[in-house]
Structures are given as C-alpha cells and as structure tokens.
Amino acid sequence: MVDENTEIDVKMERLIASGHIKPISEELQNWAIPEVADYILRLDKPHQILVYRALPRARAADIFAYFEPEDQDAFLEALTDADTRVLLADLSPDDRTAMLEELPATVTRRLMQLLSPEDLQESRQLLGYPEESVGRLMTPDYxxxxxxxxxxxxxxxxxxxxxxxxxxxxxxxxxxxxxxxxxxxxxxxxxxxxxxxxxxxxxxxxxxxxxxxxxxxxxxxxxxxxxxxxxxxxxxxxxxxxxxVDDIMDVAEEEATEDFHKGAAVTPLEMNYTAAAPAVLFKKRIGWLVILIFVNLLSAAVISNYQEYLQTYVALVLFMPLLIASGGNTGAQSATLMVRAISTGDLKLNGWWQAMAKELFVGLLLGGAMGGLTWLLGIYRSGLDVAMVVGLSMLSIVFVANLLGVLLPFTLSKFKLDPAVASSPLITSVMDAIGLSIYFSIAVAILS
Amino acid sequence: MVDENTEIDVKMERLIASGHIKPISEELQNWAIPEVADYILRLDKPHQILVYRALPRARAADIFAYFEPEDQDAFLEALTDADTRVLLADLSPDDRTAMLEELPATVTRRLMQLLSPEDLQESRQLLGYPEESVGRLMTPDYxxxxxxxxxxxxxxxxxxxxxxxxxxxxxxxxxxxxxxxxxxxxxxxxxxxxxxxxxxxxxxxxxxxxxxxxxxxxxxxxxxxxxxxxxxxxxxxxxxxxxxVDDIMDVAEEEATEDFHKGAAVTPLEMNYTAAAPAVLFKKRIGWLVILIFVNLLSAAVISNYQEYLQTYVALVLFMPLLIASGGNTGAQSATLMVRAISTGDLKLNGWWQAMAKELFVGLLLGGAMGGLTWLLGIYRSGLDVAMVVGLSMLSIVFVANLLGVLLPFTLSKFKLDPAVASSPLITSVMDAIGLSIYFSIAVAILS
CATH class of the missing domain: 3.10.580.10 (CBS-domain)
Known part of the structure; x- marks a missing residue:
C-alpha cells in the first residue's frame, strides 16, 4: 500500500509540477472517490486546490461530502489561502478558467459561511462565478x-x-x-x-x-x-x-460612476479615485485622448482642403470655435439624454424612432434659436454676407449634431457596444469635423 | 346662538373670500377649541382646509383630536380633494408656504394611512414638508x-x-x-x-x-x-x-440622472425623457447652449486679436481644432472624475489639494505623451518650426486643462454651487479660449 501510494504520488507530482489541469483530470478519472479524497488530504494546501479543481463538478461534490467535517473546514481554509491565490494567479488564463469552474453548491455554501465578510469579498472569485456576476455579490446570511x-x-x-x-x-x-x-x-x-x-x-x-x-x-x-x-x-x-438591496445600491452607484467616466472618455477606474495612483489615472485616460487626436485629424484635413479659401476670407476663422463648439455641446446634450434614458430603462432600443421623431423637432427649435442669435452676432461683427453664412451654418450644425447625438448611442447598442461610449468628447470631436465641412460648404456657396 | 353663528359666519366668509391667511388666523385666536372645530365642520370642503391651515400647529392638533373619528376621516378626505389642490394652487406663494406648514404628527400619520400608495405620492406635499425632503418620501407602513x-x-x-x-x-x-x-x-x-x-x-x-x-x-x-x-x-x-431602501434606490437613480444631465449642460428634466414634450426639452437645453455661445465669443475675441498674424501663418489654423478639442477633452475627464468622486463621498471638499497634487503629475504625463505625438504629426505635416509650436502648445494646453478640470468643481462647491455644473461643455468652451491664447502666444514667440 505504501509502495503503491508512493508510485502514484510520484506520477501525480510530475503532473502537478507541470501545472496543467487536463492530464491531472484524466489521471484521476479512474480513481475511486475515497482514493481521491485521501490523496487530496495528503497534499500540501495549495496543491490540494489544484487537484480538487481539476475534478468534474459532480465528482467534486461527492469527494467534498466524503471528507470528515474537520477536514472539510481545513480544506476550505486552504481554498482561501494566500498561497492558493498565488498559484491561481500563476496559471495560464485558460487553465485558470477551467480551475475556476463553478464549485458544488455544498462547497459554495460552506465556504461562504466560513469566511468573514471581509475575506468573503476577496475570496468570492474562488466560487467560480465570472467578474461582475451575481455570484460575486451574494451573501450566505439567509x-x-x-x-x-x-x-x-x-x-x-x-x-x-x-x-x-x-x-x-x-x-x-x-x-x-x-x-x-x-x-x-x-x-x-x-x-x-x-x-x-x-x-x-x-x-x-x-x-x-x-x-x-x-x-x-x-x-x-x-x-x-x-x-x-x-x-x-x-x-x-x-x-x-x-x-x-444594500449591496445592490453599492453596485448601482458603481455602475453609475462607470457611466460617468465613460461619458467623459475615461476608461472606468474600477476603484475609488482617491485609491488610484497617477500611473493608473494616466493609463485610464490616455487611450481615449489619443484616439480623439486621430478623430480630430479629420478636422485638420477639412481645414487643409479649404486653406487657400480661408486665406481670402480670414474672417471665417473667427467663427470657427463658436460653430464647432455649439455642435459639440448640442450633440453631447442629446447623447447624454439618450444614454441615460437607455440605461434607466426609460427608452427601449426599439424606441429609437420615437426619440428620433421628437429630436427632429427639438433640433429645429434649437437650431432656429441659435442660428438666429449667431446671425445677429454675425451682422454686428462682419456684415450681412458673413452673417448669413454663420447663421445658416449654426442652424445646420446644431440640427445635425442633435441627431448624431440621438443615433450614435442606439447604433452602438445595436452592435452590442456600450452606448455610454458615445461620450461627450467623442461626439464633440466627430462634430468638429462635420461642423467644419458644413460651415465651409455654406461659405463657398454664398460668398464665392 | 343661531344669530351669533350667522354673524360670525358672515365675518369669516368675508375673510375667507379675501383669501388671506393672516386675518383668519388672528380672528380665530380668541375662539375656544370646540367653537373652531364646530365652525370648520360647518364649512364646505375646500374652505375647511383653508381655515384649518390658518391655525398654529399646537392648536391644529388639539382641534383634530376634538373631531369625532368619522369627522376626522371626512376632514382628511377633504384635505386630499382636487378642489383643495386648486385652492392651494391659487394662493400667492408666501400664503401657500404659510398654509403648508408642517401638519401635526397625528394628522400626518392618519392622512398617510388613509391614502392609497398612488394618492400618497401626489398628496405628500399636503404634509407641509419641502420638495425633495425626506418628508416627501416617507411611508406609513411600519x-x-x-x-x-x-x-x-x-x-x-x-x-x-x-x-x-x-x-x-x-x-x-x-x-x-x-x-x-x-x-x-x-x-x-x-x-x-x-x-x-x-x-x-x-x-x-x-x-x-x-x-x-x-x-x-x-x-x-x-x-x-x-x-x-x-x-x-x-x-x-x-x-x-x-x-x-427601495424608495431610496429610486431617489439615488434620479439624483444620478440629474448629475448626468448637468454634466452635459442640460437643466435636469425632473421627468422621464419619454414623458418630456419637445417644448420642455427645448427649454431645458437652450439656456446653457446660449450661455456657452457667449463663452465661445471669448475664443472669437482671441482669434480676432491674432487675425493678421493668422493670415501670414495660415498653417496654424490647421491645428486649431486638434489643440482646443484636446484641451476640452482632458478638462472634461478630470472634471468628471472630481465631480463623481465628490458626489459619492470619495473626495471631501478639503481634499482638493490632494487631488491637485496627484493631477499635477497626471497632467504632466498626459501633456508629455500628447505633446510628443502632436510634435510628430507637426513634423510630418508642416516642418520643424510648426511642430515645435504645436507640440509645446499641446503640452501646455493639456496641463492647464487638466488642472482647470480639478479646480472648477471644488471652486463651485466652495461657493455653494453644484459642482456638477462644471460640465464637459462648459469646460470645453472655457478651454477653447484659453487654449487659443496659449497656442497663439507660443506661435508668436517661436515663429516671429
């Protein structure tokens, strides 16, 4: 018996050392339940988990049931050990996924009862439920x-x-x-x-x-x-x-924070701001900022198309920031209204045409009011011709930006992307390029 | 007795017809409690409330206690009548405030128990607690x-x-x-x-x-x-x-929605998007858009200062949208991080220097990375001199915008204004003008 044990132990030791789940799982397939249970208890703590996690779910439940109560507790303590976590962290991603298959319900329940609320928070990943899943939120106190x-x-x-x-x-x-x-x-x-x-x-x-x-x-x-x-x-x-419900409130707050961050082109921090190191903040922000630089190159391309024209009518440059900013602001407004209405369930995804019909009208009102105001500013500043150009441009830009703000969130949702990514900075940058095209086209038509 | 009643009734009728609370209150001061109670029950429903509400709180409680139980219920029904609401709506604002003084606790409790949950929602204002107060949220089911x-x-x-x-x-x-x-x-x-x-x-x-x-x-x-x-x-x-807690969750969601809307320069709708008519949406959006137009006139003023210079170096116009948009985007990011950290309680108001110290560093990192990228784009597009101008401008603009995004929310809070008003559109528009000033100053220094 001792010999046999040793032989098996040596073979298993080799498999365990390789760190791969599958061969261990195959080897254990032919063992009887008491054999596996005894073998697991002979191992040191981190390896106990590796072997246990290699078992199919039904077998794992049987083996856990075979353990004496005190062995069960010792085993569960091993499961939450720091060493175990190191071992899990070292696995390749697909092996880790296999390792973290859903635990048998008996083990899940016992494990949750054993842990203090603080430990529970850290150890919930051991239960095998995916990140941001309900399994990571649940408590055993019922x-x-x-x-x-x-x-x-x-x-x-x-x-x-x-x-x-x-x-x-x-x-x-x-x-x-x-x-x-x-x-x-x-x-x-x-x-x-x-x-x-x-x-x-x-x-x-x-x-x-x-x-x-x-x-x-x-x-x-x-x-x-x-x-x-x-x-x-x-x-x-x-x-x-x-x-x-009190855990749910925390989740709702976290989700709202994520949406706020996305809405400002920040990749969600996944931690409190005060806990985030400068390097983390840099990483979460630079990605979108660089993408937006490339979006803004579109604006540069539009301007470069009209460069000579601008040399003749340099007065047009004066109104550039005003017009493109107003487009961005209008688009940010309607996009935010949509994103929030979608995320609170007020607007269903098939309700886009409803929102669209409403915003066609709102866009005309906003465009009319702002176009009129800009026309007056134009007369005061640069005379009737330029006033006509900037007034008409404002009307068109506001109208288009408003609709873009409505359509972008729905389009993103349609393609299974998070509508919250239709952030104010993204809309603003896209509208810069569109706004400039509209502005210069109208200018050429009227002034030439 | 009949005569006396009639005489009083005629006098009171005159006072009630005038619709002013104070004289009624003064007149009733000298009456005994049973007299007032009997008199109130003789009135028609809307006027019952007017007179009752004219009483000081302690007296009102005594009078309510004096009513027979069935009179109490009839009286409370009158309190929630449509006619009563019309009457309250017709009062002048200061009279209405006086009318809606806190009700005696016994009346509050009985009234809440009497109403169906739906009616309760509408009638909570009758309890006399201010809008968005805890008194408007509470339920009697405990x-x-x-x-x-x-x-x-x-x-x-x-x-x-x-x-x-x-x-x-x-x-x-x-x-x-x-x-x-x-x-x-x-x-x-x-x-x-x-x-x-x-x-x-x-x-x-x-x-x-x-x-x-x-x-x-x-x-x-x-x-x-x-x-x-x-x-x-x-x-x-x-x-x-x-x-x-379930009512609280709805409140938390509403408050988050308000913050989202403010963050996109929309005055909070105070209703669902789908319930809002186009005219309402127009009204909630046009205010900020017009204010922002005037902020953007600052940018126009900056450009007009450098107009002749731009005619010489029209290549500079090419990079305008890129530079000012990046400033706006960076500022929107840091402002949103601050606003959200303040509103979730992660950052206290006296923690501004902490955030500031962190963001000085983050701003340098972001500015360095984006300045470097822009410098490369500048070389590719317009040669070494312009590259130096746009690279340095990007670094400075991003650094300044980042700090503006940190300081603005704290400054608004300091002056008891809602930090959520430090919206992306506002930051963007302010940064447009600052960004242009930085850009042209650097250009003049290097190119001239």
Whole structure:
C-alpha cells in the first residue's frame, strides 16, 4: 500500500509540477472517490486546490461530502489561502478558467459561511462565478427552511440558526437536495397557526437570480420587484445565496460612476479615485485622448482642403470655435439624454424612432434659436454676407449634431457596444469635423 | 346662538373670500377649541382646509383630536380633494408656504394611512414638508410598539396590525406621546422570553432622519448604515413615518440622472425623457447652449486679436481644432472624475489639494505623451518650426486643462454651487479660449 501510494504520488507530482489541469483530470478519472479524497488530504494546501479543481463538478461534490467535517473546514481554509491565490494567479488564463469552474453548491455554501465578510469579498472569485456576476455579490446570511416542516418547527429552527441572517423577513424554502422551491414571508409564519405545514403555504411562484447573471440584472430585478433581497441559485437550481438591496445600491452607484467616466472618455477606474495612483489615472485616460487626436485629424484635413479659401476670407476663422463648439455641446446634450434614458430603462432600443421623431423637432427649435442669435452676432461683427453664412451654418450644425447625438448611442447598442461610449468628447470631436465641412460648404456657396 | 353663528359666519366668509391667511388666523385666536372645530365642520370642503391651515400647529392638533373619528376621516378626505389642490394652487406663494406648514404628527400619520400608495405620492406635499425632503418620501407602513409592553403583547399587536407593514424586521418603540425612543429588531423579540418588557431590551441608540432633511441625506445615511429602513421624525421628535431602501434606490437613480444631465449642460428634466414634450426639452437645453455661445465669443475675441498674424501663418489654423478639442477633452475627464468622486463621498471638499497634487503629475504625463505625438504629426505635416509650436502648445494646453478640470468643481462647491455644473461643455468652451491664447502666444514667440 505504501509502495503503491508512493508510485502514484510520484506520477501525480510530475503532473502537478507541470501545472496543467487536463492530464491531472484524466489521471484521476479512474480513481475511486475515497482514493481521491485521501490523496487530496495528503497534499500540501495549495496543491490540494489544484487537484480538487481539476475534478468534474459532480465528482467534486461527492469527494467534498466524503471528507470528515474537520477536514472539510481545513480544506476550505486552504481554498482561501494566500498561497492558493498565488498559484491561481500563476496559471495560464485558460487553465485558470477551467480551475475556476463553478464549485458544488455544498462547497459554495460552506465556504461562504466560513469566511468573514471581509475575506468573503476577496475570496468570492474562488466560487467560480465570472467578474461582475451575481455570484460575486451574494451573501450566505439567509434562513433556509424545509417544505415539510411545521411553522413551529421552522420558528424553532430560526431561533437557533437565524441569529446572523441579514434578511429576516423572507425565508427560503428548499427540498432535501437544496433546490429552491419557494419563498415565505416571516410575517405569514407568525400569523398562521403554529401547526401549519410550510408546504401548505406555498404557491411556488417566486423570482430568483442565477449566480451567472450580470450584476446589473440584480439591480434591475430588485428595483422592479421592490424587494429587500432576491435568492440566487446555481446552474442546477440549488440555492447558494441571496443578494440584498444594500449591496445592490453599492453596485448601482458603481455602475453609475462607470457611466460617468465613460461619458467623459475615461476608461472606468474600477476603484475609488482617491485609491488610484497617477500611473493608473494616466493609463485610464490616455487611450481615449489619443484616439480623439486621430478623430480630430479629420478636422485638420477639412481645414487643409479649404486653406487657400480661408486665406481670402480670414474672417471665417473667427467663427470657427463658436460653430464647432455649439455642435459639440448640442450633440453631447442629446447623447447624454439618450444614454441615460437607455440605461434607466426609460427608452427601449426599439424606441429609437420615437426619440428620433421628437429630436427632429427639438433640433429645429434649437437650431432656429441659435442660428438666429449667431446671425445677429454675425451682422454686428462682419456684415450681412458673413452673417448669413454663420447663421445658416449654426442652424445646420446644431440640427445635425442633435441627431448624431440621438443615433450614435442606439447604433452602438445595436452592435452590442456600450452606448455610454458615445461620450461627450467623442461626439464633440466627430462634430468638429462635420461642423467644419458644413460651415465651409455654406461659405463657398454664398460668398464665392 | 343661531344669530351669533350667522354673524360670525358672515365675518369669516368675508375673510375667507379675501383669501388671506393672516386675518383668519388672528380672528380665530380668541375662539375656544370646540367653537373652531364646530365652525370648520360647518364649512364646505375646500374652505375647511383653508381655515384649518390658518391655525398654529399646537392648536391644529388639539382641534383634530376634538373631531369625532368619522369627522376626522371626512376632514382628511377633504384635505386630499382636487378642489383643495386648486385652492392651494391659487394662493400667492408666501400664503401657500404659510398654509403648508408642517401638519401635526397625528394628522400626518392618519392622512398617510388613509391614502392609497398612488394618492400618497401626489398628496405628500399636503404634509407641509419641502420638495425633495425626506418628508416627501416617507411611508406609513411600519410597526409601532410601546416601551412598557411585554414581548408577548407586542407580538399580539403585530399579528393584529402588522399585516401591511413594509418593514417587518424592525419595530419602532415610542412613548405615549408618539416620541421615537428606540428601535428593536424583530429577531430579538422572537428570541427572548415572551414575558420580557420591551424597555429592558432598549439601549436608546438609534439613527433617525428628520422629515425636513434633504432626501440626499436619506440616501447617504441608508448607504452608510447598510439598513433597510430608517425612521423619520417631525420637528418635535415624534415618529411620523419610515423611509425604505427601495424608495431610496429610486431617489439615488434620479439624483444620478440629474448629475448626468448637468454634466452635459442640460437643466435636469425632473421627468422621464419619454414623458418630456419637445417644448420642455427645448427649454431645458437652450439656456446653457446660449450661455456657452457667449463663452465661445471669448475664443472669437482671441482669434480676432491674432487675425493678421493668422493670415501670414495660415498653417496654424490647421491645428486649431486638434489643440482646443484636446484641451476640452482632458478638462472634461478630470472634471468628471472630481465631480463623481465628490458626489459619492470619495473626495471631501478639503481634499482638493490632494487631488491637485496627484493631477499635477497626471497632467504632466498626459501633456508629455500628447505633446510628443502632436510634435510628430507637426513634423510630418508642416516642418520643424510648426511642430515645435504645436507640440509645446499641446503640452501646455493639456496641463492647464487638466488642472482647470480639478479646480472648477471644488471652486463651485466652495461657493455653494453644484459642482456638477462644471460640465464637459462648459469646460470645453472655457478651454477653447484659453487654449487659443496659449497656442497663439507660443506661435508668436517661436515663429516671429
């Protein structure tokens, strides 16, 4: 037995040293569950995880169940070890993805209960749910009851285990496999006769989130149903946690901050401003600024086309900043109105024609008012001919910019891009080039 | 008696017809409470309110208490009548303010319980709390218990009256005058022996909101304490309602939308985009656009200063849009980072020098990178001299714009203005003029 162990150990050691998941997984396929379990417990902590994570999900659950309770806890501690994290960080990206497959529900639950709230935040990635997913948000502090219990039994259970529950007014009813089957409000439990069986109170209608859902789904659903918490199930419908409204508020704030940053052509920081080092800030900002320089080269190209013409009518240069800035400002306004209306759910994506029809009209009003004002400024400054050119240009530029601001966010969404990227700086830079083209074309037509 | 009534009625009728609050209030000062109560009930509905609202708060509470229960309900219905609203709308603004003084707590509570949630939304202004205040947000669906009760008594009370409570896990403990003295968690009530006296469980430490607080205070406090609800007290410490986290989420979303709109130089719509008529959209947008036109006239003035010079070096016009747009973009980035960090509480107002120190460095990095790139573009396009001018200009403009973006939001806050007004369009337009000055000054220094 000792010999055999050694032989296997040497072979496995080689595979583990190679750091690749697949061969380990293949080797273990033929082992019995107790063998694998014993073998894992013989390893040092970081390697325990590597091997455990190489197992298919169903087998992993069985092996975890085979561990003695104290081994389970030791194993879960290993899972959250600093060494483990180093090991995971060193893996190649695709191996890491394979490693971080969804954990069995029993392990997920036990792990979440074991960790302090602070550790939980850091270790949630170990659960295997993608970044910005509901699985990364959920907490283990909820009360689970069984459908076959009486209310009295349930209340006794709650008195015993409910102390740490974050949500006290909603109880989650599961079957013997941990499958979520309904939710019950605490107030009903208190108000019915104590001998009532829980299952008689159920209507089997409830809203729940998948641990794989994007966290924005959680924000939407909690806002939509006006509830304090929603249950989270894994890919098999097993209850693994809950998401509470106070966590959701933090998410909503983070998402709004991301949209603000995108709207100003800043790649979202993913941390507080005060926590960001200058090098990080530089990196998050320079990308868009350089892209925008190239967009602005379009404007330079337009000007270079009309360079000689401008030498004759240098008065036209005077109005350049005014006209192109007004285009940018108008476009930024309508784009921001669209982006925000889309992100709060006020405007659906198929509602673009509605917004368009409205903005055709608004654009005419804005263009008329601003064109008129510019015409007056033009007369005062440079006479009737130039006034006509700048007034007409202002009207056209404002009208076009307004529509561009409407269409760009919808177009980006259509191509599965984030509409928030239709930032004020981007619209401004694009409108600079379009605005100059409009301006010079009108000038040539009227002044020549 | 009949005669006397008639005489009084005629006199009061005259005062009421005049529509002024003060003389009514003075006249009623000398009446006994039962007289006023009887007199009010003799009036038709809209005038009931006018007279009632003319009373000082303490007297109003006494008179309400004097009404029979059915008269109380009839009276409260009158308070929410369409006619009442018309009457209130017709008053002069200062009279209306006097009319809408805070209602007595008993009336507030009864009124909120009487109304359906939909009516409540519309009628909250009748409670006398200012717009966007906590008083306009609160709901009546909470459970009040008394300190001298036993837990058993409290649970019996909850079984009887707790059915509609929105918040079930927190109970609000008041004294016989309705003064909030503490809160107790439902779980504790269930977990202690049933004969425990509530007051033995209290520590008299709790967080509460004033009905006069700005609703942003409610958002901050609920986020800070991570709770599902906070109690709301009136100006005398009497519990009048609670604010729940799901209402707070809607407020947070509205506030974020307002900030987005301000950031794009749109006056906040105060309604959904889809609900806004074109005329409303025009009105909310044209104001800033016209102001920005006048800011842009600064750019025109700068150009007109250098007009003859530009005729000699028309190549300089080529780089104008590129340089001023980059300044605007950089400023928009840093301003947005500041505005958002201030509004999420990440940056305190006295932290401006911290942000400043960081951004001095970030600005140099950005300016260096973008100046270098522009220098290369300049060489490629117009030779070494012009390259030196545009490269140096880009560096200076980006550096200055970055700092302007930091300082403007803090300066606005300092003068009690909303930092969100430091919008991208405003920064862009200001930077256009500054950028042109920098550009032409450098050009004159190098090329002449």
């Amino acid at each position: 009360i689970r009851i069984r459908a076959e219990w009486t209310c009295d039994h349930a209340l006794a259970h709650i008195r015993k285990y409910g102390r740490d529950s974050e949500i006290f007014n909603i109880l989650y009813v599961t079957d013997s496999n941990g499958l979520l089957i309904d939710i019950v409000r605490m107030r009903r439990l208190i108000m019915v006769p104590p001998s009532t069986i829980i299952s008689d109170m159920l209507n089997y209608q409830f809203v729940c989130l998948s641990a794989y859902d994007d966290r924005e789904v959680a924000v939407e659903q909690i806002q939509r149903y006006d509830v304090n918490a929603l249950p989270v199930v894994d890919s098999e419908g097993v209850l693994v946690g809950i998401v509470t | 459970i009040r218990i008394r300190a001298e009760w036993t837990c058993d008594h409290a649970l019996a009370h909850i079984r009887k009256y707790g059915r509609d409570s929105e918040i079930f896990n927190i109970l609000y403990v008041t004294d016989s005058n309705g003064l909030l003295i503490d809160i107790v968690r439902m779980r504790r009530l269930i977990m202690v022996p049933p004969s425990t006296i509530i007051s033995d469980m209290l520590n008299y430490q709790f967080v509460c909101l004033s009905a006069y607080d700005d609703r942003e205070v409610a958002v901050e406090q609920i986020q800070r304490y991570d709770v599902n609800a906070l109690p709301v007290v009136d100006s005398e410490g009497v519990l009048v309602g609670i604010v729940t």
